[in-house]
Amino acid sequence: MNAEELPGESPHVDEEEVWIWKNGLVVRTKSQIEVLTKKVEIFNCSIEKIDSRSGYLKDMLDLNTELTGYFSSITDNVNIRDLFDFLTICFCEYDHFFKENQEQIFLNEEEKNVLLPIAYDIVFNDIK
Numbered sequence: 001m002n003a004e005e006l007p008g009e010s011p012h013v014d015e016e017e018v019w020i021w022k023n024g025l026v027v028r029t030k031s032q033i034e035v036l037t038k039k040v041e042i043f044n045c046s047i048e049k050i051d052s053r054s055g056y057l058k059d060m061l062d063l064n065t066e067l068t069g070y071f072s073s074i075t076d077n078v079n080i081r082d083l084f085d086f087l088t089i090c091f092c093e094y095d096h097f098f099k100e101n102q103e104q105i106f107l108n109e110e111e112k113n114v115l116l117p118i119a120y121d122i123v124f125n126d127i128k
Contacts, residue, residue: 029078033071036126040064043118050110056101057111060119063093087127094123 044064047057067090074083098105098119105111 029080029083030074032126033074036122037068037071039118039122039126040068043115043122046114046118050114052108052111054101054104054108054111056097056104057115060097063090063097091123091127094119094127 044061047061050057070086105116
């Protein structure tokens with residue numbers, strides 16, 4: 001091992017390969033975020049169309065606004081750990097909203113048949 005090599009670092013990995021890997025990860029992450037942002041915006045429009053007086057739906061809109069605001073602030077320097085932490089918190093919030101308001105959701109046909117499938121898709125196919 002020469003003086004320029006660090007322990008545990010492969011001498012065959014060049015900087016360009018590392019840059020390509022990191023750049024690919026950022027591009028993939030950003031494209032997933034774009035898909036999630038569009039789904040959350042559709043979810044928000046669906047909530048607004050239902051015109052429900054449910055307080056938890058207002059809270060859901062607030063969380064969705066926070067989610068899309070966070071995503072729009074992400075630059076090319078995506079901190080994956082921060083993103084993971086934020087999405088974990090969002091997952092827990094969505095889960096809490098559902099558990100706390102499950103009876104109301106199932107009593108309202110529009111919330112059950114329109115909002116619940118969209119929320120499920122967002123939470124279990126994109127966030128989790």
